[in-house]
Every structure is written in structure tokens, then in C-alpha cells.
Amino acid sequence: MPDFSFLDQYLEGHLPEAYKYLGVHKGKMNGRDGYFFRVYAPMAKDISVIGDFNDWKPEKGRMQKMDYRGLYELFVPGAKEFQRYKFHILGCDGYWKDKQDPFAFLDQVREDGCSEIFDYSKISIDDSSFIKMRDRNFDKPMSIFEFHMGTFKRKPDGSEYSYAELADILIPYIKDMGYTHVEALPIMAYPNDKSWGYQALGYFAIDQRWGKPDDFAVFVEKLHKNGIGIILDFVPVHFALDSFGLERFDGSCVFEYSNDHEFSQWGTKNFDLGKDPVRSFLISSVFYYAQVFHVDGFRFDAVSNIIYWDGNSDLGVNTGAVEFVKRVNGYVHSLLPGVMMIAEDSSAYGHVTKGGFDEGLGFDYKWDLGWMNDTLKYYSKDPIYRKYIHNSLTFSMAYFYSENFILPLSHDEVVHMKGSIVNKMFGSYENKFANVRNLYAYQFAHPGKKLNFMGNEIASFDEWKEWQPIAFEVLNYPKHKGVQNLIRDLNNIYIRYKAFYNEEYNPIHFSWIMADNADQSVYVFKRESGDECIICIFNMTPNFYWDYEVGVPYDGVYEEILNTDKACYGGWNQFNENPIHTHGKGIHNQNHKIALKIPSFGAIYLLYDKKQLEKTKPSLTKDEEEGQEETRA
Numbered sequence: 029m030p031d032f033s034f035l036d037q038y039l040e041g042h043l044p045e046a047y048k049y050l051g052v053h054k055g056k057m058n059g060r061d062g063y064f065f066r067v068y069a070p071m072a073k074d075i076s077v078i079g080d081f082n083d084w085k086p087e088k089g090r091m092q093k094m095d096y097r098g099l100y101e102l103f104v105p106g107a108k109e110f111q112r113y114k115f116h117i118l119g120c121d122g123y124w125k126d127k128q129d130p131f132a133f134l135d136q137v138r139e140d141g142c143s144e145i146f147d148y149s150k151i152s153i154d155d156s157s158f159i160k161m162r163d164r165n166f167d168k169p170m171s172i173f174e175f176h177m178g179t180f181k182r183k184p185d186g187s188e189y190s191y192a193e194l195a196d197i198l199i200p201y202i203k204d205m206g207y208t209h210v211e212a213l214p215i216m217a218y219p220n221d222k223s224w225g226y227q228a229l230g231y232f233a234i235d236q237r238w239g240k241p242d243d244f245a246v247f248v249e250k251l252h253k254n255g256i257g258i259i260l261d262f263v264p265v266h267f268a269l270d271s272f273g274l275e276r277f278d279g280s281c282v283f284e285y286s287n288d289h290e291f292s293q294w295g296t297k298n299f300d301l302g303k304d305p306v307r308s309f310l311i312s313s314v315f316y317y318a319q320v321f322h323v324d325g326f327r328f329d330a331v332s333n334i335i336y337w338d339g340n341s342d343l344g345v346n347t348g349a350v351e352f353v354k355r356v357n358g359y360v361h362s363l364l365p366g367v368m369m370i371a372e373d374s375s376a377y378g379h380v381t382k383g384g385f386d387e388g389l390g391f392d393y394k395w396d397l398g399w400m401n402d403t404l405k406y407y408s409k410d411p412i413y414r415k416y417i418h419n420s421l422t423f424s425m426a427y428f429y430s431e432n433f434i435l436p437l438s439h440d441e442v443v444h445m446k447g448s449i450v451n452k453m454f455g456s457y458e459n460k461f462a463n464v465r466n467l468y469a470y471q472f473a474h475p476g477k478k479l480n481f482m483g484n485e486i487a488s489f490d491e492w493k494e495w496q497p498i499a500f501e502v503l504n505y506p507k508h509k510g511v512q513n514l515i516r517d518l519n520n521i522y523i524r525y526k527a528f529y530n531e532e533y534n535p536i537h538f539s540w541i542m543a544d545n546a547d548q549s550v551y552v553f554k555r556e557s558g559d560e561c562i563i564c565i566f567n568m569t570p571n572f573y574w575d576y577e578v579g580v581p582y583d584g585v586y587e588e589i590l591n592t593d594k595a596c597y598g599g600w601n602q603f604n605e606n607p608i609h610t611h612g613k614g615i616h617n618q619n620h621k622i623a624l625k626i627p628s629f630g631a632i633y634l635l636y637d638k639k640q641l642e643k644t645k646p647s648l649t650k651d652e653e654e655g656q657e658e659t660r661a
Contacts, residue, residue, distance in 0.1 A: 035099050038068070041304030041352075044359045045319075046312035047148075047232055051131030052113075054147045055103065062105035063145055065091065065113070067129065068305065069278035070098030071120035077102050078126070079113030079142075086116045098278075110134070112142040114272070119279020128229060128272050130283075130309065135217035135230040137237055141272035143230075151245045153322050155252035162257070162324060162366035164392050165208075166432070169529040170477040171519050172259065173207040173485075174438055176224065177215060177238050180482055182497045190239035191247040199254050205485060205512075206519025210251065211259040211327060213439065215244070216313075219270050224439075224494055226263050226329060227296050229273040231313040241321075248321050259325035259368065260317060264310050264352075265333045266296040283309070289337060301334065302348025311356045318364050325368030326360075328353075328391070332375035335389075341375065350389065357390030368392045370434065381432040396433040396476060399424040404441065407467050408452050411549060411569040418546035424474070429535050433476040437484055442492050450487040450511075459570070461487065461507045462599065462629035465514055465592035466566060469631035472518040473555065473564040475532045480515070487511040510598025517597075521590060521633065527560040541579055541616050550626070552578055552616070562589075563634040565626060572602070573626040579616030585609055586622055586634040593627035602627035608634065 037043040038050075055064045065077045075091045081104055082088035091100040114126045128135055132143035178188045181197055189197065202210060215238075217230025225235070234241040251258050267274050267283065274283045275297050283306055284290050284297040292298045299306055317323040330339065334353055337343035357369050371380050371391040382388025406420040442448045453463035464487055471478060483490070483498045487508050490499055502508040522528050531537055541563070542552035549568035554561055563580060567573070580586065586608040593599030602625060610620040626632065 032095055032099060035068075035095055035097065038308045039097065039305055041307035041311075041355065043308040044311045044315045044363065046308050047131055047133075047316045051129055051133060051232065052143075052145050054149065057103045057105065060105040062103055063107045065102045065104060065129075067091070067100050067115055067131075068098055068282075069100060069115075069117060070282065071280040072098065072100070072117050072278040073120065074118040075100045076116040077104065077113055078116045079104075079107075080111040081107040081113070089116075091115075107145060109145050109147055111145050112136065113145065114142055117278055119276065121276070121279035123279065125276075125279075126272060127277060130231070130274060130277070132230055132233050133241065134236065135233040137217075137235075138221070139219045139270065141270070143233070146241060148241060148316075148320055151241060151320050153245050153249045153252070155249055155322055158252035158255065159322060159366070164366060164368050165257075165477070166392075166533065167530055169208055169523045170434075171207050171472075171522060172209045172211045172434070172477070172479040173202055173205070173482065174211040174213070174436075174479055175482040176213045176439070176492070176494065177235075179492070179494060179497045181500070188238060191243035192239065192250075194238065195247045195250040199250055199256065202256055203254060205516050206523060207256070208523070209257040209259055209324070211325075211479065212261065214261045214263055214329075216263075219268055219273075221494055223268070225261070227266070227268040227294065228263055229268045229270060231267075231309070232316050245321055248323065252322065257324040259327055259370065260323050261329055262314065262326045263329045264299060264301070264356075265330045266292040266294060266298050269296055292333070293338065298333075298338075300348075301346070301352040307352045307355060310352070311359055314356060314360065315364070318360070318367050324366070325370060325392075327370040327372055327395075329372050331371040331373035331380070331389075331391075332377070335373070335375055335377045339375075345377075353389045353391075361390065371395065372436075373397070378430070392432060393434050393477065394431045395436045395438075395479075396424065396428075396431075397436070398427075399433070399435055399474070399476075400437065400441065403467070403470070404449075404452055406568075407463050408454055410454055414549045414568050415546040418544070418549065421470070421551060422540070422543050425538070425540070428475055429533060432533050434479055435471050435474060435476040436479040437471065437481065438479060439481045439492055442481060442483065444491075446491070448488050448491055449484050451489055457507075459629065461511065462593070465511060465597055465599070466568070466629050466631045468511070468515060468518060469564075469590065469592050469633070470566055472522050472528070473553075473562075473631075473633065475538055475555070478522070485512055485515040507598040510596065514592060514597040517590065525560055525562060525589075525635070527555040527557040527562045530557040541618060550576075554581065559638040561636040561638060563636070565624075565630075565632040565634070567626045567628065567630045570628040572628050575623045576626045577615060577621050577623050579614055579618030580610060580620050580622050580634075580636070581618050582636050582638065583610050583620050584636065584640050586636050588624075588632060589635045590631070590633035591627070592631040593629075599630075600627065602630070604632070 076086035077089035091102040129143040134144040134146035214225030216228040217233035218228045285300045333339035334349045379388030402420040453460040551566045588604040591603035595601040
């Protein structure tokens with residue numbers, strides 16, 4: 029009798045490797061090679077496997093019910109990889125339906141509706157050295173390039189690159205620009221192009237728009253061999269409504285709610301995250317991509333719709349869904365060390381990135397959508413009125429240490445008539461570019477990991493569209509090329525100086541120097557770690573300052589390591605060419621002060637190396653040394 033004890037764990041919501049049992053798996057029976065087909069359909073009255081291997085005739089593929097709780101199985105001798113199939117199900121509602129396999133490892137492209145046999149066990153990725161060194165990046169720089177597989181670049185004839193082909197184009201660009209990670213919009217099989225992958229059906233099926241799973245494995249391997257991590261967007265809230273998919277799978281609500289919460293605000297169906305089999309299904313999907321394809325992290329979409337019923341805090345906390353999140357994060361952290369879990373959460377729910385002992389959800393990071401909204405609102409304002417919303421840029425640090433935040437300027441901000449990032453900026457053509465350079469310098473100086481969607485780095489004026497590649501031809505224009513140069517240098521500075529990332533979720537490494545100068549709209553803060561102290565200065569108006577005084581903590585020399593007004597970035601080249609020396613009495617509650625040139629809409633980083641203090645410290649006489657010894661005694 030076959031061992032189906034895995035079903036107990038699946039039904040209890042504790043089978044993170046369910047993909048190893050359900051779906052289609054290569055095997056042998058009575059000396060014949062073939063494939064085992066298994067499906068969980070608790071309310072089905074009858075099920076057949078139909079496909080290329082049996083002429084799509086239900087009578088040739090009748091499945092056997094292996095467990096009274098709804099596990100069906102059939103061995104098909106002679107079935108071949110890439111043959112198409114479906115489950116022909118007589119549901120409890122009395123209707124026959126042809127359904128894709130929920131655990132299929134390959135689905136047909138778009139709305140063709142069939143699953144395909146695929147043997148994932150042959151996937152092999154040579155990246156052991158990268159995996160060995162991988163961790164969750166808390167004290168490392170992390171600058172994420174968010175992208176869509178089909179629209180980063182396309183071939184001259186307009187066709188799309190495969191996963192493997194795209195790797196050879198994307199990786200040199202990522203390395204040149206200095207990003208540490210890429211984040212792909214969802215690549216689980218999805219029917220409708222317009223959903224961008226956020227209305228998926230195949231939670232174990234690599235989307236074939238860009239190739240087979242083998243191609244995606246090559247993509248990941250090439251990233252890892254070049255030291256680049258990969259994060260996948262994951263959609264655990266809702267699924268596509270197509271009739272051949274998960275909805276009313278066996279005539280009943282196997283995957284969705286059976287109450288008023290069945291349908292989502294996106295015209296899809298909500299997963300019932302309180303059901304244990306659904307929990308096993310989704311947790312196993314995460315494990316499949318992490319274990320088979322060595323994915324380094326998952327960004328969970330629409331977490332506020334998990335925490336609250338229908339994403340509405342007035343309806344209360346969805347405790348079943350919250351338990352699911354805690355469970356998936358717990359399993360990942362205990363069994364998949366080094367894999368990051370990231371929440372895209374717009375709610376004010378507390379402890380999203382805290383562990384179970386803090387009654388938290390257990391994510392490693394949370395997108396700071398409050399920072400994003402406040403910041404973009406500020407930069408869109410006429411500088412005359414910025415003083416009235418001055419705290420829009422200081423407020424984020426009032427709550428920053430409550431979570432482990434990522435600062436996102438994502439695809440969500442450059443679609444649906446919202447305007448591209450540079451188009452959101454105030455003013456004329458020149459002012460828009462000056463402001464966007466200031467914005468990116470502010471993002472990189474602010475504590476928190478960084479994320480930018482493709483096209484941000486070239487200041488594209490076009491909104492992103494799922495059918496149109498990024499317009500890299502704008503780099504023929506100096507202003508756009510200047511922004512790209514700036515992002516490259518920001519990434520390199522960010523990676524080079526520990527003050528920008530080491531223990532950044534510890535408040536001792538950040539402090540405001542000038543937080544309340546609303547009349548001039550000038551902000552100054554410091555980032556500090558070890559021997560490095562970096563003073564970050566932001567002028568949010570078109571006013572130019574020739575000899576502006578700023579308080580600084582240490583006596584000595586400050587070196588300008590970034591100025592967004594340099595000509596190479598598209599500015600007017602008003603930068604501080606010579607080292608800046610402290611002088612006179614301190615101001616702004618600092619012991620010392622400097623005077624420097626600050627260009628209009630300019631952002632400046634000044635580096636102070638504390639080792640110079642040791643070089644300038646006077647040596648003690650013998651009597652002074654003996655006196656100190658007596659004091660210590």
C-alpha cells in the first residue's frame with residue numbers, strides 16, 4: 029500500500045514541501061516508466077486525467093481515490109515530458125470541468141488553459157559558493173533593481189528575450205550600475221498580460237512567455253555567479269478568475285473563501301488563508317522556488333489585504349491570514365537560512381518585521397510606503413510652499429526604527445497615469461532633473477535598503493507599460509545620461525562606505541544636525557559608523573548659497589564625495605573642489621562648523637575620516653602619562 033501520510037501534514041497546513049508529492053512526478057510501475065498524477069479535490073465526485081497521452085479521453089484516464097479525504101492518483105505509463113494535460117472533474121455542484129493542475133510545474137502560455145508535464149528534478153544550479161555566503165543582508169548594502177522580464181529590453185525585431193538570453197544583457201548592466209539585487213515582477217504563470225503577473229494561476233509553473241524552467245535556472249545561476257541576488261514578487265492574497273484555474277476547483281471553494289470575502293477588489297478571488305490546505309499550498313510554492321531555483325528572497329504583495337479583511341482596518345484583523353503569514357515566515361527562517369521575506373504593506377499594523385516573541389509577523393523587511401508617499405508629495409511641491417510641509421521629510425525618522433524598512437520607488441509609482449518619477453518633480457525641464465537628482469541622493473542617504481524600478485535610473489519621462497520596453501535611447505540626451513551617472517555613483521558610494529548601511533536599524537548611527545530650517549528648506553543629517561562620519565546636506569530650493577555654515581561634530585577636514593550639481597550628473601558644476609576645514613565656534617548643537625557652497629536644488633555628501641583625529645592628537649608627556657595611570661589606579 030503506498031504511503032500517503034504526507035496528506036496529514038498537508039491538511040494540517042504544515043507541509044512546506046507539498047510540491048514533492050502533489051502534481052506530476054516521474055516514476056515507474058510494474059517495470060514501466062511514466063508519470064504519477066496526484067491531485068487534492070476533497071468534494072469531487074469523479075476525476076480523470078485527460079491529455080496528449082490518452083487522446084483526451086476521460087475513460088482512458090480515470091483516477092483512483094487513494095484517501096477518503098480527497099486525494100486522487102493515476103500512473104500513466106509512457107507519458108512524456110511537455111505533453112499537455114488537464115484534470116476532468118465532476119464537481120460537487122454536478123458539473124464537469126476541465127482544470128489545470130494546481131501543482132503543475134509548467135502551464136501553457138496565457139489563456140490556453142492546459143498544464144504540461146515537466147520533471148523539475150533535473151534542474152541543477154551551480155552556485156554553491158554564493159549560497160554559502162548568502163544571508164539576509166541586515167548589515168550589508170542592498171540596492172534592488174526592480175524589473176519586468178518582458179520589458180527591460182527587447183530584441184531588434186521586437187520579440188522578447190528568454191530568461192537565459194536576458195541574463196546576458198541584464199547582468200552586465202546591473203554590475204555596471206552597482207545594484208546588489210534584482211527583483212522580478214511575478215513570474216508564476218499568469219493568463220492576462222495586463223495583470224503584470226499579479227493575477228497568477230500557476231503557483232509552481234515558471235511562466236513560459238520567456239522560456240522553460242531550465243532557462244530560468246540558467247538566469248539565476250548567472251546572477252549568482254556574478255554576485256547578484258534575486259528576489260521574486262509573490263502574490264499570496266488572490267488568484268486569477270479564469271474558469272480553467274483554481275476557482276471552484278472541485279465545485280466547492282477549495283482555495284477561496286465561501287463567504288462575502290470570496291471576491292477581491294481586483295476582480296479576482298481571495299485565497300482563504302485560514303484554510304490549512306491553502307497554507308500548505310502557498311508555503312510550498314515559496315519553498316519550490318527557494319529550493320529548486322535558489323531564489324534569495326520573496327516580496328509578498330498586498331500584505332495589508334492579508335492583515336485586514338479586504339484590506340480594510342475597519343473590518344478588523346483577519347486572524348487566520350495573519351497566522352498563515354507567521355507560519356510561512358517561521359518555516360522559511362528555520363529551514364531556508366539566508367532567504368529574505370519582504371512585506372509590501374501599506375497598513376499601520378505593528379511589528380511586521382518582528383518575530384513571534386514580539387507578536388510580530390516575522391518578515392525581515394517592510395516597504396516604507398509612508399516614506400514614499402510623503403517624499404514624492406514633497407518633491408512635487410513648488411519650493412515656495414515646501415516650508416509648509418517641511419516635516420514630510422523628517423517624519424520618516426520618527427518611526428523608522430519601528431521596522432526594518434526598504435525605501436521603494438517601485439513600478440506602482442510609474443503606472444496608471446501617475447507619471448514617471450522625473451515627471452512628478454516640480455518645475456521646468458531643468459528643475460525637474462535637479463530635483464530628481466536631489467531625490468535619489470536623499471533616498472540613498474536616508475537609512476533603509478533601496479529599491480528602484482527600471483527606468484528610474486535614466487529619468488524616463490514615459491510611464492511603464494507592459495507591452496513597451498524601457499526607452500534607453502534617452503541616454504543620448506545629457507540630462508538623462510547624467511541621472512544614470514548619478515545612480516551609478518550613489519550605488520558605489522553606498523556600497524563603499526559602511527556609514528550608509530552598517531547597523532542602519534540602530535539609531536546610534538543617525539542623527540539630525542538641521543531638521544527644522546523650514547524657511548530655507550535645508551536639511552542636514554549625519555550617518556556614522558566606525559571611523560566614517562558622512563554629513564548629508566539637501567537644499568530643496570533654487571536658492572544658491574556661496575558660504576553656507578553648517579554645524580559638524582568633529583574638528584578637521586571634510587571632503588565632498590558627492591555633489592548632485594556636478595556637470596557629469598547634468599548640473600551646473602557648482603561643487604566644493606577643495607577640502608573643507610572647520611573654523612570658529614560650533615553651531616546647530618555641534619562642537620564645530622564649516623562653510624561651503626550649496627547649489628540650488630543641490631545634495632551634498634561630506635566625508636570625515638575620524639582617523640585624522642589620531643594623527644592630530646598631541647602626544648602626552650611622560651609626567652602626563654604617569655598622571656593618567658595614577659587616576660586609573
